[in-house]
Amino acid sequence: MRPDLQISDLGSPSDVHGVHGAAGVTQWRSLAAGRGLRGPYEAVEWACVPPGGLSGEHLHSRTEEAYVLLSGRGEALLNGAPHPVRAGEVILTGLGATHGLRNTGSGPLSWLTLEVPAPRTMALAHTPWKDAPMAEPRTGEAVVVDLGELRDVDPRPTLQGPLRRIRLLELGPGASEALPGRGAEHTVFVLSGAGTATSGSGDVTVREGMSVTASGGEDLTVTASTAGLRAVCASFVVGSPHGRETGL
Known part of the structure; x- marks a missing residue:
């Protein structure tokens, strides 16, 4: 891991029983x-x-979550209601909502999970227990959106926290996408193709199945190789949600 970037791939995933x-x-x-x-x-x-x-x-009583479906087909159970889903769609689950996901297809069903505490959770974490208000039962919203069609999804108002943007990047040979770091952090997961991720301390070669996450304040530029590059980019605001979000 470099100090300004977290670089990961899908090598040697863990087997988790009874999720x-x-x-x-x-x-x-x-x-x-x-x-x-x-x-x-x-x-x-x-x-x-x-x-x-x-x-x-399961119930999301503390965090908000987005599932970005990468492969396969399935059925999402959102607040008790079934919804058919497929690769290229995003499941947004707000605070107080329930969700589950079943693979109904003939191949693997895979997804990215983007999880953040809700604003209420962050506020309670910094409130003395004697002053914390009692939780109010409520059912949150959970929806499915088509990233392949929209290409740029604003998770609000379903999600209220720091996840502010989910984009599908399709870069032709040699094309670049600049992701300014002021007030933001970005995660890029490569779906296909290859290229280079450039930050203040140099270049990193990226390919299918790799992710690059830039820490707040660090600019990141993604440049496609001669074969082009497709990726999912998730952007989070750093600091006050009411502050300037120049990186988004």
Whole structure:
């Protein structure tokens, strides 16, 4: 790991049994975590279940979450209602919502998980316990959006926290995408192709199945090779959500 970047790939994922109470095995890999980043709230992970596999239904009482579906087909259970889903779609799950995900296809179902504490959770974490208000029961919102069609998704108002943008980047041969770091952190996960990620301390070669996460304040430029590059880019605001978000 370099001080300004977290660089990960999908090599040697862990086998996790009984995820959220479900039977079976899920493959899992942490791609970026709060350690080494300016915003300690990000968790970027990769998960995969085989045909018939299930990530069990569970309540989001503390965090908000986005699933970016990378491969396969499945059925998402959102607040108890089934929704067919497929690669290229994003499942947004707000605070107080429930979700689960089953693989209904013939091949692996894989996704990126983008998880952050909700603003209420962050506020309570800095409030003395005697002054903390009682939790108010509420059902949050959970929706499915088509990233392949929209190409640029603003998670709000379903999500209220620091995840502010999910984009599909398609760069032709030699093309570049600049991601300014002021007030923001960015994670780029390469779907296909190859290229170079450039930060203040040099270049890193990236390829399919790799992710690069830049810490807050660090500019990042992604440049495609001669074969082009497709990637998912998730952007998080660092600091006050009401501050200037020049990197987004």
